Amino acid sequence: MSGTSEFLWYIPNDVKAGHRGDTAVENHNSLEALTNHAKALEDHGWKGALIGTGWGRPDTFTVAAALAARTTTFEPLIAIRPGYWRPAHFASAAATLDHLTGGRVRVNIVSGQDNLAAYGDSEGDQAQRYSRTREFMRLVRRLWTEEAVTHEGEHFRVTESTVVPRLPIRGDRRHPKLYFGGASEAAERVSATEADVQLFWGEPLDGVRERIDRLRTLSRQLDRDLPPLEFGLRITTLVRDTTEQAWTDARAKVEEMARIKGAGWHDHRQSVAVGQQRLFDAHARGEVLDDNLYTAPGRFGGGGAGTTWLVGSAADVARSLRRYRDLGITHFVLSDTPYLSEIRRQGDQLLPLLRS
Numbered sequence: 310m311s312g313t314s315e316f317l318w319y320i321p322n323d324v325k326a327g328h329r330g331d332t333a334v335e336n337h338n339s340l341e342a343l344t345n346h347a348k349a350l351e352d353h354g355w356k357g358a359l360i361g362t363g364w365g366r367p368d369t370f371t372v373a374a375a376l377a378a379r380t381t382t383f384e385p386l387i388a389i390r391p392g393y394w395r396p397a398h399f400a401s402a403a404a405t406l407d408h409l410t411g412g413r414v415r416v417n418i419v420s421g422q423d424n425l426a427a428y429g430d431s432e433g434d435q436a437q438r439y440s441r442t443r444e445f446m447r448l449v450r451r452l453w454t455e456e457a458v459t460h461e462g463e464h465f466r467v468t469e470s471t472v473v474p475r476l477p478i479r480g481d482r483r484h485p486k487l488y489f490g491g492a493s494e495a496a497e498r499v500s501a502t503e504a505d506v507q508l509f510w511g512e513p514l515d516g517v518r519e520r521i522d523r524l525r526t527l528s529r530q531l532d533r534d535l536p537p538l539e540f541g542l543r544i545t546t547l548v549r550d551t552t553e554q555a556w557t558d559a560r561a562k563v564e565e566m567a568r569i570k571g572a573g574w575h576d577h578r579q580s581v582a583v584g585q586q587r588l589f590d591a592h593a594r595g596e597v598l599d600d601n602l603y604t605a606p607g608r609f610g611g612g613g614a615g616t617t618w619l620v621g622s623a624a625d626v627a628r629s630l631r632r633y634r635d636l637g638i639t640h641f642v643l644s645d646t647p648y649l650s651e652i653r654r655q656g657d658q659l660l661p662l663l664r665s
Contacts, residue, residue, distance in 0.1 A: 314634060316660055317386055318350055318358040318652055319543075319614070319644035320376075322366050329545075329615050330562060330646040338367065340375055346649055347376040347383045353656025354664075357384030359417060359543070359642050364393075364424040370402060377410045386415040386488060386642070390423060391445040392430035396465050400452035400472045407485055408474040417488040417508070418446060420496065421582055439495040440464070446487055446503040453484040488541065488640075492520070492584035501527035504538060506640050510588055511544035511617040513598045514632055521637050541640030542633050545606075545618040548645070548655050552622045559620045563605050571610015588616040599632070601625055614644065623655075627662035 320343060327333035336342055350358055360376075362369040373385035389399060407414040420442045425431055432438045441464040448465055451458050456471045476484050489504035491497065500507040501524050509517055521540055528538055547562075549555035592604040607616035619626050630641060643659075645651040 314639050314641065314663065315356050316354070316663065317384070317640070317642045318346075318355050319642060319648070320346055320358045320360045320372075321648070322361045322369060322372055324366065328646070329611075330565070332647040332649075340379075343372065343376060344379045346652065347380050349649060349652045350656070351380055351382050353653050354660040355652065355656055357386060357413070357415065359386040360388060362388035362390065362417075362419060364427050370406075373414075374406055377406065377413060382413075384413045384415055386417050388417040388419050390419050390430075391442050392423075392425055392432060393428055396445050396448040397452060397467050397470050397472065400449045403449075403485060404453060404472050404474055404476055407476060412477075412479050412482065414485040415488065416485050417490075418442060418504075420489075420491060420499075435493065435495050439491075439493075439499050442489075443499045443503050446489070446499070450484060450487070450503075486539075490543075490584065491582070492587055493582070496583070497524055497527060498531065500524060500538065502531050502533050503535070505535070506539045506541050508541045508543050508640070508642070509638075510584055510614055511542065511602065511619070512587055513591055513594070513602055514636065516587060516591075517542070517633060517638070518636050539640060540636075540638050541642060542630075542638045543614045543642040545614055545645055546626050546630075546643045546655060546659065547603075547618050547620045548623050548626050548651075548659055550622065552625055555621045555625070559603055559618060560605075563603075563609055566606065566609040566611065569610075585612065585616070591617060599629065601629055614642075618645075623658040623662055627659060630663060 321328040322338070324338055326337045347358070360369050360373055369388050373387045376383060377385055403414055403416060420438055432441065444462045444464050448460055451460070452470060452472045453476050458470045459468050460466060486505040488506040488508050489500050490508040491500065507524055509520065524538060547555055547559050549558055589607050591598060592607055596605050597603055601619055601621045603618045603620045606618055619629050643655065645655070
């Protein structure tokens with residue numbers, strides 16, 4: 310793959326052990342355990358990791374700051390919600406962490422449903438939710454790149470606001486990248502105008518191609534005034550020494566998911582968003598698509614990035630990821646369980662093939 314491609318992993322940040330088939334061990338979410346993951350990512354060639362968010366999980370920003378302090382190159386992709394944070398509060402916190410880490414912060418803006426009432430938030434229909442997200446992203450970027458910002462919008466207001474420390478320009482990086490997901494029409498309009506990176510879940514190649522084309526067209530139609538939108542893929546990659554062993558293990562995992570009725574897997578099934586439904590619909594087209602995109606996990610509890618898996622040897626999975634790269638994907642957020650051992654396996658076996 311091109312040197313412009315970036316490879317991140319996933320840290321679930323869940324108080325419950327055994328997330329998506331992970332090894333259930335005591336203190337799985339301790340600072341020591343999570344630091345072991347972050348340091349393994351550094352040691353095995355990964356750029357960083359997406360850290361999961363949601364009410365009922367440990368605070369994502371706190372976890373990211375702790376892991377950044379214990380590492381030297383690890384870049385946290387910090388998932389945050391506009392209703393949980395106010396724009397100036399978040400812009401200041403992120404600028405501070407970015408300063409302390411020498412520019413290692415990335416941000417994933419999440420607009421999906423959450424237990425909003427638990428932290429005093431409320432929002433209306435889909436149009437209102439994405440309107441707020443769009444305004445949040447635009448204002449945070451202004452606070453990072455301008456001084457004495459005054460803004461009075463539908464959802465937020467600031468007066469003569471200057472965030473410190475100021476973010477230095479690092480090459481072509483003016484501020485932390487803003488990643489965003491969502492497949493509804495409203496979500497895609499936000500991505501087309503405000504996101505730096507649009508994240509897709511593991512759809513078949515034709516679906517990703519269609520969405521990239523549509524988002525590029527939308528960016529032109531909506532007069533995007535930012536650098537061109539980039540694209541990322543968040544997907545499970547089940548890699549083994551041989552193709553046969555990978556499929557044996559994949560089918561065994563799905564059988565176990567069926568037996569336990571998806572316990573520990575279905576953290577994206579509280580409400581089925583448009584993007585999640587697209588993944589579920591893929592199974593109607595076949596249990597295996599595009600050579601090795603396994604759709605069966607979605608039938609038995611897999612949600613989000615656990616709904617579809619790329620299965621095979623390192624060469625098989627690398628070949629499939631290159632096809633996504635050829636469509637325009639440059640950011641890859643991969644994972645499989647057990648998380649820690651797969652960081653090492655895929656870092657040593659898969660990443661060298663993707664970089665060759």
